Amino acid sequence: MNRIAIFADVQNIYYTTRQAYGRQFNYRKLWQKISQQGEIVAATAYAIHRGDDNQLKFQNALKHIGFDIKLKPYIQRSDGSAKGDWDVGIAIDVMDTAPEVDTVVLLSGDGDFDLLLERVKRKYSVDAVVYGVPALTANSLINSASEFFPIDQDLLL
Numbered sequence: 001m002n003r004i005a006i007f008a009d010v011q012n013i014y015y016t017t018r019q020a021y022g023r024q025f026n027y028r029k030l031w032q033k034i035s036q037q038g039e040i041v042a043a044t045a046y047a048i049h050r051g052d053d054n055q056l057k058f059q060n061a062l063k064h065i066g067f068d069i070k071l072k073p074y075i076q077r078s079d080g081s082a083k084g085d086w087d088v089g090i091a092i093d094v095m096d097t098a099p100e101v102d103t104v105v106l107l108s109g110d111g112d113f114d115l116l117l118e119r120v121k122r123k124y125s126v127d128a129v130v131y132g133v134p135a136l137t138a139n140s141l142i143n144s145a146s147e148f149f150p151i152d153q154d155l156l157l
Helices: 010-021 028-037 053-065 086-098 110-123 139-144
Strands: 003-009 037-051 068-072 102-105 125-132 149-150
Touching: 003 010, 003 028, 003 086, 003 149, 010 037, 028 037, 028 053, 037 053, 037 086, 053 068, 086 110, 086 139, 102 110, 110 125, 125 139
Parallel strands: 003 037, 003 102, 037 068, 102 125, 125 149
Antiparallel strands: none
């Protein structure tokens, strides 16, 4: 059976689906779709912790679906900009998990992950699947994926 690990860049998916469609992503529907393709052996959602009630409800919903949640604190810089990037953490977890699975699923449009996918495909012979909003997903990420699935109306709330 196809062993699958899912890695969800929550901030990226939140902002890209909101920008492109004005709607939120449906993680439950994604889970159902991916579980038809094999056994989900690991699923991690990477998010920023702000401590508000809506965010806590969302995190609990993700846990109920089956995701492990990893949080980083929301950091507001003195110049007004914000920091909360999970790229390195996602990359480390993908590299650690890839030898144990057949398929790595990345939910993100961030082109910074293109080299990561190329590496795990070559080094571990895994399929590297990407789900992203087509207009807001880097071409380099799409090209580095074994398969790209567009996030469209079917995967939105």
